[in-house]
Amino acid sequence: MAQTTTSTLSGGTRTENLASWAANLKFSDLSEDVIQKTKDFFVDWLGCTIAGRHHPAVSAIARFASQMGPSSGKSELVDGSLNFTTSPAFASLVNGASSHVVEQDDLHNRSIMHPATVIYPAALAVAQDVGATGEEFIAACVVGYEVGCRVGEFLGKSHYERFHSTATGGVIGVAAATAHLLKLDAAQTLSAIGTAGTQAAGLWQFLMDATHSKQVHTGKACFDGIFAAYTARDGLLGTKDILEGPRAMGVALVPGTTNPEAIDQNLGTDYEVLRSSFKWHASCRHTHPSADALLKLMDKNGVAFEDIESVTTRTYQAALNVLGMTGRGETVHQSKFSMGFVLAVVAKKGQAMITDFTEDDLEDSSLREFQKRVNMELDPEIDRAFPEKWQGTVIVTTKSGKTFTESVEFAKGDPELPLTRDEIERKAHTLAAYGGFTDTGKVNQLIERAWNLEKEKNVDGFVF
Amino acid sequence: MAQTTTSTLSGGTRTENLASWAANLKFSDLSEDVIQKTKDFFVDWLGCTIAGRHHPAVSAIARFASQMGPSSGKSELVDGSLNFTTSPAFASLVNGASSHVVEQDDLHNRSIMHPATVIYPAALAVAQDVGATGEEFIAACVVGYEVGCRVGEFLGKSHYERFHSTATGGVIGVAAATAHLLKLDAAQTLSAIGTAGTQAAGLWQFLMDATHSKQVHTGKACFDGIFAAYTARDGLLGTKDILEGPRAMGVALVPGTTNPEAIDQNLGTDYEVLRSSFKWHASCRHTHPSADALLKLMDKNGVAFEDIESVTTRTYQAALNVLGMTGRGETVHQSKFSMGFVLAVVAKKGQAMITDFTEDDLEDSSLREFQKRVNMELDPEIDRAFPEKWQGTVIVTTKSGKTFTESVEFAKGDPELPLTRDEIERKAHTLAAYGGFTDTGKVNQLIERAWNLEKEKNVDGFVF
Numbered sequence: 001m002a003q004t005t006t007s008t009l010s011g012g013t014r015t016e017n018l019a020s021w022a023a024n025l026k027f028s029d030l031s032e033d034v035i036q037k038t039k040d041f042f043v044d045w046l047g048c049t050i051a052g053r054h055h056p057a058v059s060a061i062a063r064f065a066s067q068m069g070p071s072s073g074k075s076e077l078v079d080g081s082l083n084f085t086t087s088p089a090f091a092s093l094v095n096g097a098s099s100h101v102v103e104q105d106d107l108h109n110r111s112i113m114h115p116a117t118v119i120y121p122a123a124l125a126v127a128q129d130v131g132a133t134g135e136e137f138i139a140a141c142v143v144g145y146e147v148g149c150r151v152g153e154f155l156g157k158s159h160y161e162r163f164h165s166t167a168t169g170g171v172i173g174v175a176a177a178t179a180h181l182l183k184l185d186a187a188q189t190l191s192a193i194g195t196a197g198t199q200a201a202g203l204w205q206f207l208m209d210a211t212h213s214k215q216v217h218t219g220k221a222c223f224d225g226i227f228a229a230y231t232a233r234d235g236l237l238g239t240k241d242i243l244e245g246p247r248a249m250g251v252a253l254v255p256g257t258t259n260p261e262a263i264d265q266n267l268g269t270d271y272e273v274l275r276s277s278f279k280w281h282a283s284c285r286h287t288h289p290s291a292d293a294l295l296k297l298m299d300k301n302g303v304a305f306e307d308i309e310s311v312t313t314r315t316y317q318a319a320l321n322v323l324g325m326t327g328r329g330e331t332v333h334q335s336k337f338s339m340g341f342v343l344a345v346v347a348k349k350g351q352a353m354i355t356d357f358t359e360d361d362l363e364d365s366s367l368r369e370f371q372k373r374v375n376m377e378l379d380p381e382i383d384r385a386f387p388e389k390w391q392g393t394v395i396v397t398t399k400s401g402k403t404f405t406e407s408v409e410f411a412k413g414d415p416e417l418p419l420t421r422d423e424i425e426r427k428a429h430t431l432a433a434y435g436g437f438t439d440t441g442k443v444n445q446l447i448e449r450a451w452n453l454e455k456e457k458n459v460d461g462f463v464f
Numbered sequence: 465m466a467q468t469t470t471s472t473l474s475g476g477t478r479t480e481n482l483a484s485w486a487a488n489l490k491f492s493d494l495s496e497d498v499i500q501k502t503k504d505f506f507v508d509w510l511g512c513t514i515a516g517r518h519h520p521a522v523s524a525i526a527r528f529a530s531q532m533g534p535s536s537g538k539s540e541l542v543d544g545s546l547n548f549t550t551s552p553a554f555a556s557l558v559n560g561a562s563s564h565v566v567e568q569d570d571l572h573n574r575s576i577m578h579p580a581t582v583i584y585p586a587a588l589a590v591a592q593d594v595g596a597t598g599e600e601f602i603a604a605c606v607v608g609y610e611v612g613c614r615v616g617e618f619l620g621k622s623h624y625e626r627f628h629s630t631a632t633g634g635v636i637g638v639a640a641a642t643a644h645l646l647k648l649d650a651a652q653t654l655s656a657i658g659t660a661g662t663q664a665a666g667l668w669q670f671l672m673d674a675t676h677s678k679q680v681h682t683g684k685a686c687f688d689g690i691f692a693a694y695t696a697r698d699g700l701l702g703t704k705d706i707l708e709g710p711r712a713m714g715v716a717l718v719p720g721t722t723n724p725e726a727i728d729q730n731l732g733t734d735y736e737v738l739r740s741s742f743k744w745h746a747s748c749r750h751t752h753p754s755a756d757a758l759l760k761l762m763d764k765n766g767v768a769f770e771d772i773e774s775v776t777t778r779t780y781q782a783a784l785n786v787l788g789m790t791g792r793g794e795t796v797h798q799s800k801f802s803m804g805f806v807l808a809v810v811a812k813k814g815q816a817m818i819t820d821f822t823e824d825d826l827e828d829s830s831l832r833e834f835q836k837r838v839n840m841e842l843d844p845e846i847d848r849a850f851p852e853k854w855q856g857t858v859i860v861t862t863k864s865g866k867t868f869t870e871s872v873e874f875a876k877g878d879p880e881l882p883l884t885r886d887e888i889e890r891k892a893h894t895l896a897a898y899g900g901f902t903d904t905g906k907v908n909q910l911i912e913r914a915w916n917l918e919k920e921k922n923v924d925g926f927v928f
Contacts, residue, residue: 056699056700056701057695057699057700057701059698059699060695060696060698060699060700061695061700063694063695063698064553064691064694064695064698067551067694068533068534068551068552068553068554068690068691068694069532069533069534069551070532070533070534070535071534087531087532087533088532089532090532162711162715162716163716191675194669194670194675194677195676195677195680197667197669198665198666198667198669198670198677198680198681199665199666199680199684200665201662201663201664201665202662202663203661203662203703203706203711203712203713203716204711205658205661205662205703205705205706205709205710205711205712206658206662206702206703207711208703208705208709208710208711209703209704209705211655211658211701211702211703211704212659212700212701212702213658213659213662213702213703215700216659216662216663216695216700217662220663220688220691224684226532227528227532227684230527230528230531230532231521231524231525231527231528231680232524234523234524234527234528235520235521235523235524236520236521236524236525236676236679236680237520237521237675237676238670238675238676238677239667239669239670239672239673239675239677240673240675241669241672241673242667242669245669245672246669246672246789247626247667247668247669247671247672247789248667248669249667249669251626252626252627252667252717253716325710325711
């Protein structure tokens with residue numbers, strides 16, 4: 001059944017416009033490319049979720065869910081080995097934490113956030129709770145992407161310097177997606193957005209000591225956004241202008257300038273889900289343009305790993321900020337945030353897939369030596385174009401004294417260079433195997449079901 | 465059984481010192497005045513919790529707890545009419561929301577936060593979950609006050625301009641109190657503090673439109689702090705320097721300067737619970753010094769409500785910021801944040817108790833007329849002393865043209881002018897009656913039990 005409520009707010013704020021749009025969107029409004037892309041990222045997310053299931057943070061959060069939550073419920077954990085169902089708040093808490101572990105989930109360029117890891121776990125769990133159809137689930141995910149990414153873009157680059165935007169924009173996207181599935185009207189959706197925004201949190205400090213907050217941020221964004229929408233349905237009033245108000249997020253959480261027009265311009269014309277990028281490499285997305293440029297340079301000029309004396313990458317400020325926090329990279333997770341280590345991996349192995357970052361790799365002296373000979377520089381032109389464009393330039397000096405330069409305008413997986421369905425499927429199989437799930441027939445079956453999601457009467461059973 | 469673990473961190477950060485202290489505190493370390501004051505605020509909190517139970521936000525949150533949480537558990541809701549027990553995370557979510565509704569819970573001056581409304585609901589629910597004794601519960605509350613208020617003081621005045629410190633400091637206090645009850649060691653306590661801090665949130669925007677975020681902030685601070693400590697126990701690593709680190713709270717959530725020494729100076733010598741203030745009036749704490757000064761002025765000079773032409777209150781900047789947000793005060797809750805309305809109430813009724821703010825009062829034209837003739841001014845000297853001292857000066861001009869001035873250095877309820885046990889009991893009875901609970905025998909019985917809390921084998925049964 002499609003959304004039937006129609007309600008529009010007339011207070012004239014941008015946030016009201018966004019809430020009205022979110023409450024009124026119907027599946028029948030969606031173009032074929034929006035539907036297809038939403039399914040692409042769903043398959044991509046499923047693989048990420050099963051891949052992350054053995055992380056200690058996920059285990060701790062799953063235990064919290066079993067201790068604090070109900071012993072059964074309508075919502076499922078993607079990790080079937082845990083063998084429990086629960087309420088949507090807890091299912092999404094665990095699935096959301098799990099799907100951000102291996103750094104292979106999508107990235108929305110303009111907002112610098114990872115929408116899949118918050119929107120899908122929440123929308124899936126709530127859709128299961130309310131018995132939504134595949135169509136309703138897809139529409140809710142589109143709403144979640146749209147609202148979350150627009151908020152992330154509103155908060156902008158300077159916010160991202162301090163906050164993990166995936167959590168702060170994400171919690172609002174989750175609230176909107178959940179509100180849509182609960183068929184809230186525009187005023188209730190606005191309440192949900194307000195209550196979500198006043199819970200927005202998530203700091204980068206954890207990158208300094210390789211701790212587990214990244215999983216907390218995504219899991220809790222799901223839980224908190226669901227809290228916001230269910231309580232809005234039941235009469236809890238959220239503040240109405242949580243983005244642009246005088247004591248709201250734009251003032252409190254943004255040291256620089258915001259992008260107000262991002263909140264509501266071209267609503268219903270542009271779709272943010274079309275602007276999200278797949279991650280091909282299993283490393284921080286800020287390393288991808290440089291990694292692609294390096295691979296291209298080596299291929300074009302016949303330069304081998306052993307030939308390289310030094311690499312200079314020219315990049316944007318946000319990359320310097322994030323990648324500068326992890327030092328040498330003492331853990332597998334942290335090593336994916338070291339530009340030097342990631343470039344060493346791609347140069348040596350020709351790729352930086354999930355199986356290319358192991359404890360053994362951390363001890364590989366050839367990688368560690370190479371890592372030291374990589375440095376990062378700010379490129380003002382690249383920085384100006386960011387985050388609209390995530391470009392990269394590398395300058396390689398060889399041991400024989402030659403210098404080569406190569407740039408990429410788009411990284412593999414960007415909207416302009418998306419993965420093919422075949423690549424998406426291969427990636428999902430690799431991720432499932434990494435998570436220790438070896439039943440490839442079951443993986444194929446889940447993927448096949450996802451490709452036909454709009455025909456499904458419900459979205460139960462996405463369990464590995 | 466007293467805490468038996470001994471563990472001390474040696475990294476040398478202030479946050480490590482705080483975590484080590486929190487993990488190692490024993491009930492036997494506490495002086496009699498600390499124990500007594502902790503019980504005083506507990507009784508005060510019980511009354512606030514039952515008084516707030518009918519608020520729509522509390523109802524919505526209770527419904528969320530019943531939908532998302534377990535159908536039974538060891539932790540109790542103070543509102544016995546709801547007739548359910550649940551997990552500690554959900555019990556504290558509901559009790560925490562309820563206890564901040566009527567604006568009668570305590571206020572810790574230096575940190576500008578309300579510790580009781582977050583520390584007691586969380587510590588009570590967790591103590592019930594783990595079967596802690598009265599002594600263990602008291603020690604955990606002392607830890608919660610100490611850690612929460614020190615973090616609030618560290619974040620300081622400029623943080624409070626944007627954030628509801630009760631939530632942002634509170635979530636860390638809750639994590640520490642919970643960690644203490646779970647008998648976590650210092651390293652695990654530090655993890656809990658880190659995970660709590662990266663969830664810290666709560667914006668003032670809701671004051672602009674009289675919405676319900678204040679209840680969300682306190683309830684969620686409980687839930688999120690409990691999440692932080694239970695997951696820390698189970699292996700989730702929180703970041704180690706969430707207060708002073710380069711991407712931590714002090715940088716991201718504080719536009720001005722922090723007070724680093726507040727984190728760990730005089731630990732074990734000073735006790736923050738001794739520095740918290742009771743609220744006597746049922747209005748925003750920023751109105752209390754002016755209300756007391758006005759009552760004193762009227763009494764001393766024989767000035768009656770009808771005699772007053774205008775009132776000027778001289779106060780500190782934080783009061784101007786918070787009280788300036790609510791306009792005229794369209795709801796009962798909002799009216800408690802209007803200096804003009806609160807002074808009208810005290811001038812007319814000689815008090816501003818919980819029963820003095822009603823829908824009828826909002827329509828009382830004599831109060832509304834008086835309200836218009838009150839204005840606030842910044843007093844630089846008072847502002848400099850804040851938040852160490854919450855002082856107030858009022859200047860009254862009478863209709864016959866006389867001018868009177870009166871100041872108070874401390875408001876009634878301040879550590880220097882605390883409530884007596886008799887006043888605390890009377891206040892609790894008034895609050896219970898306000899909440900519609902009329903069994904005064906039961907109230908007396910709960911109070912009596914609280915006065916002897918350290919002798920209790922468990923803390924079950926604090927249910928109205």
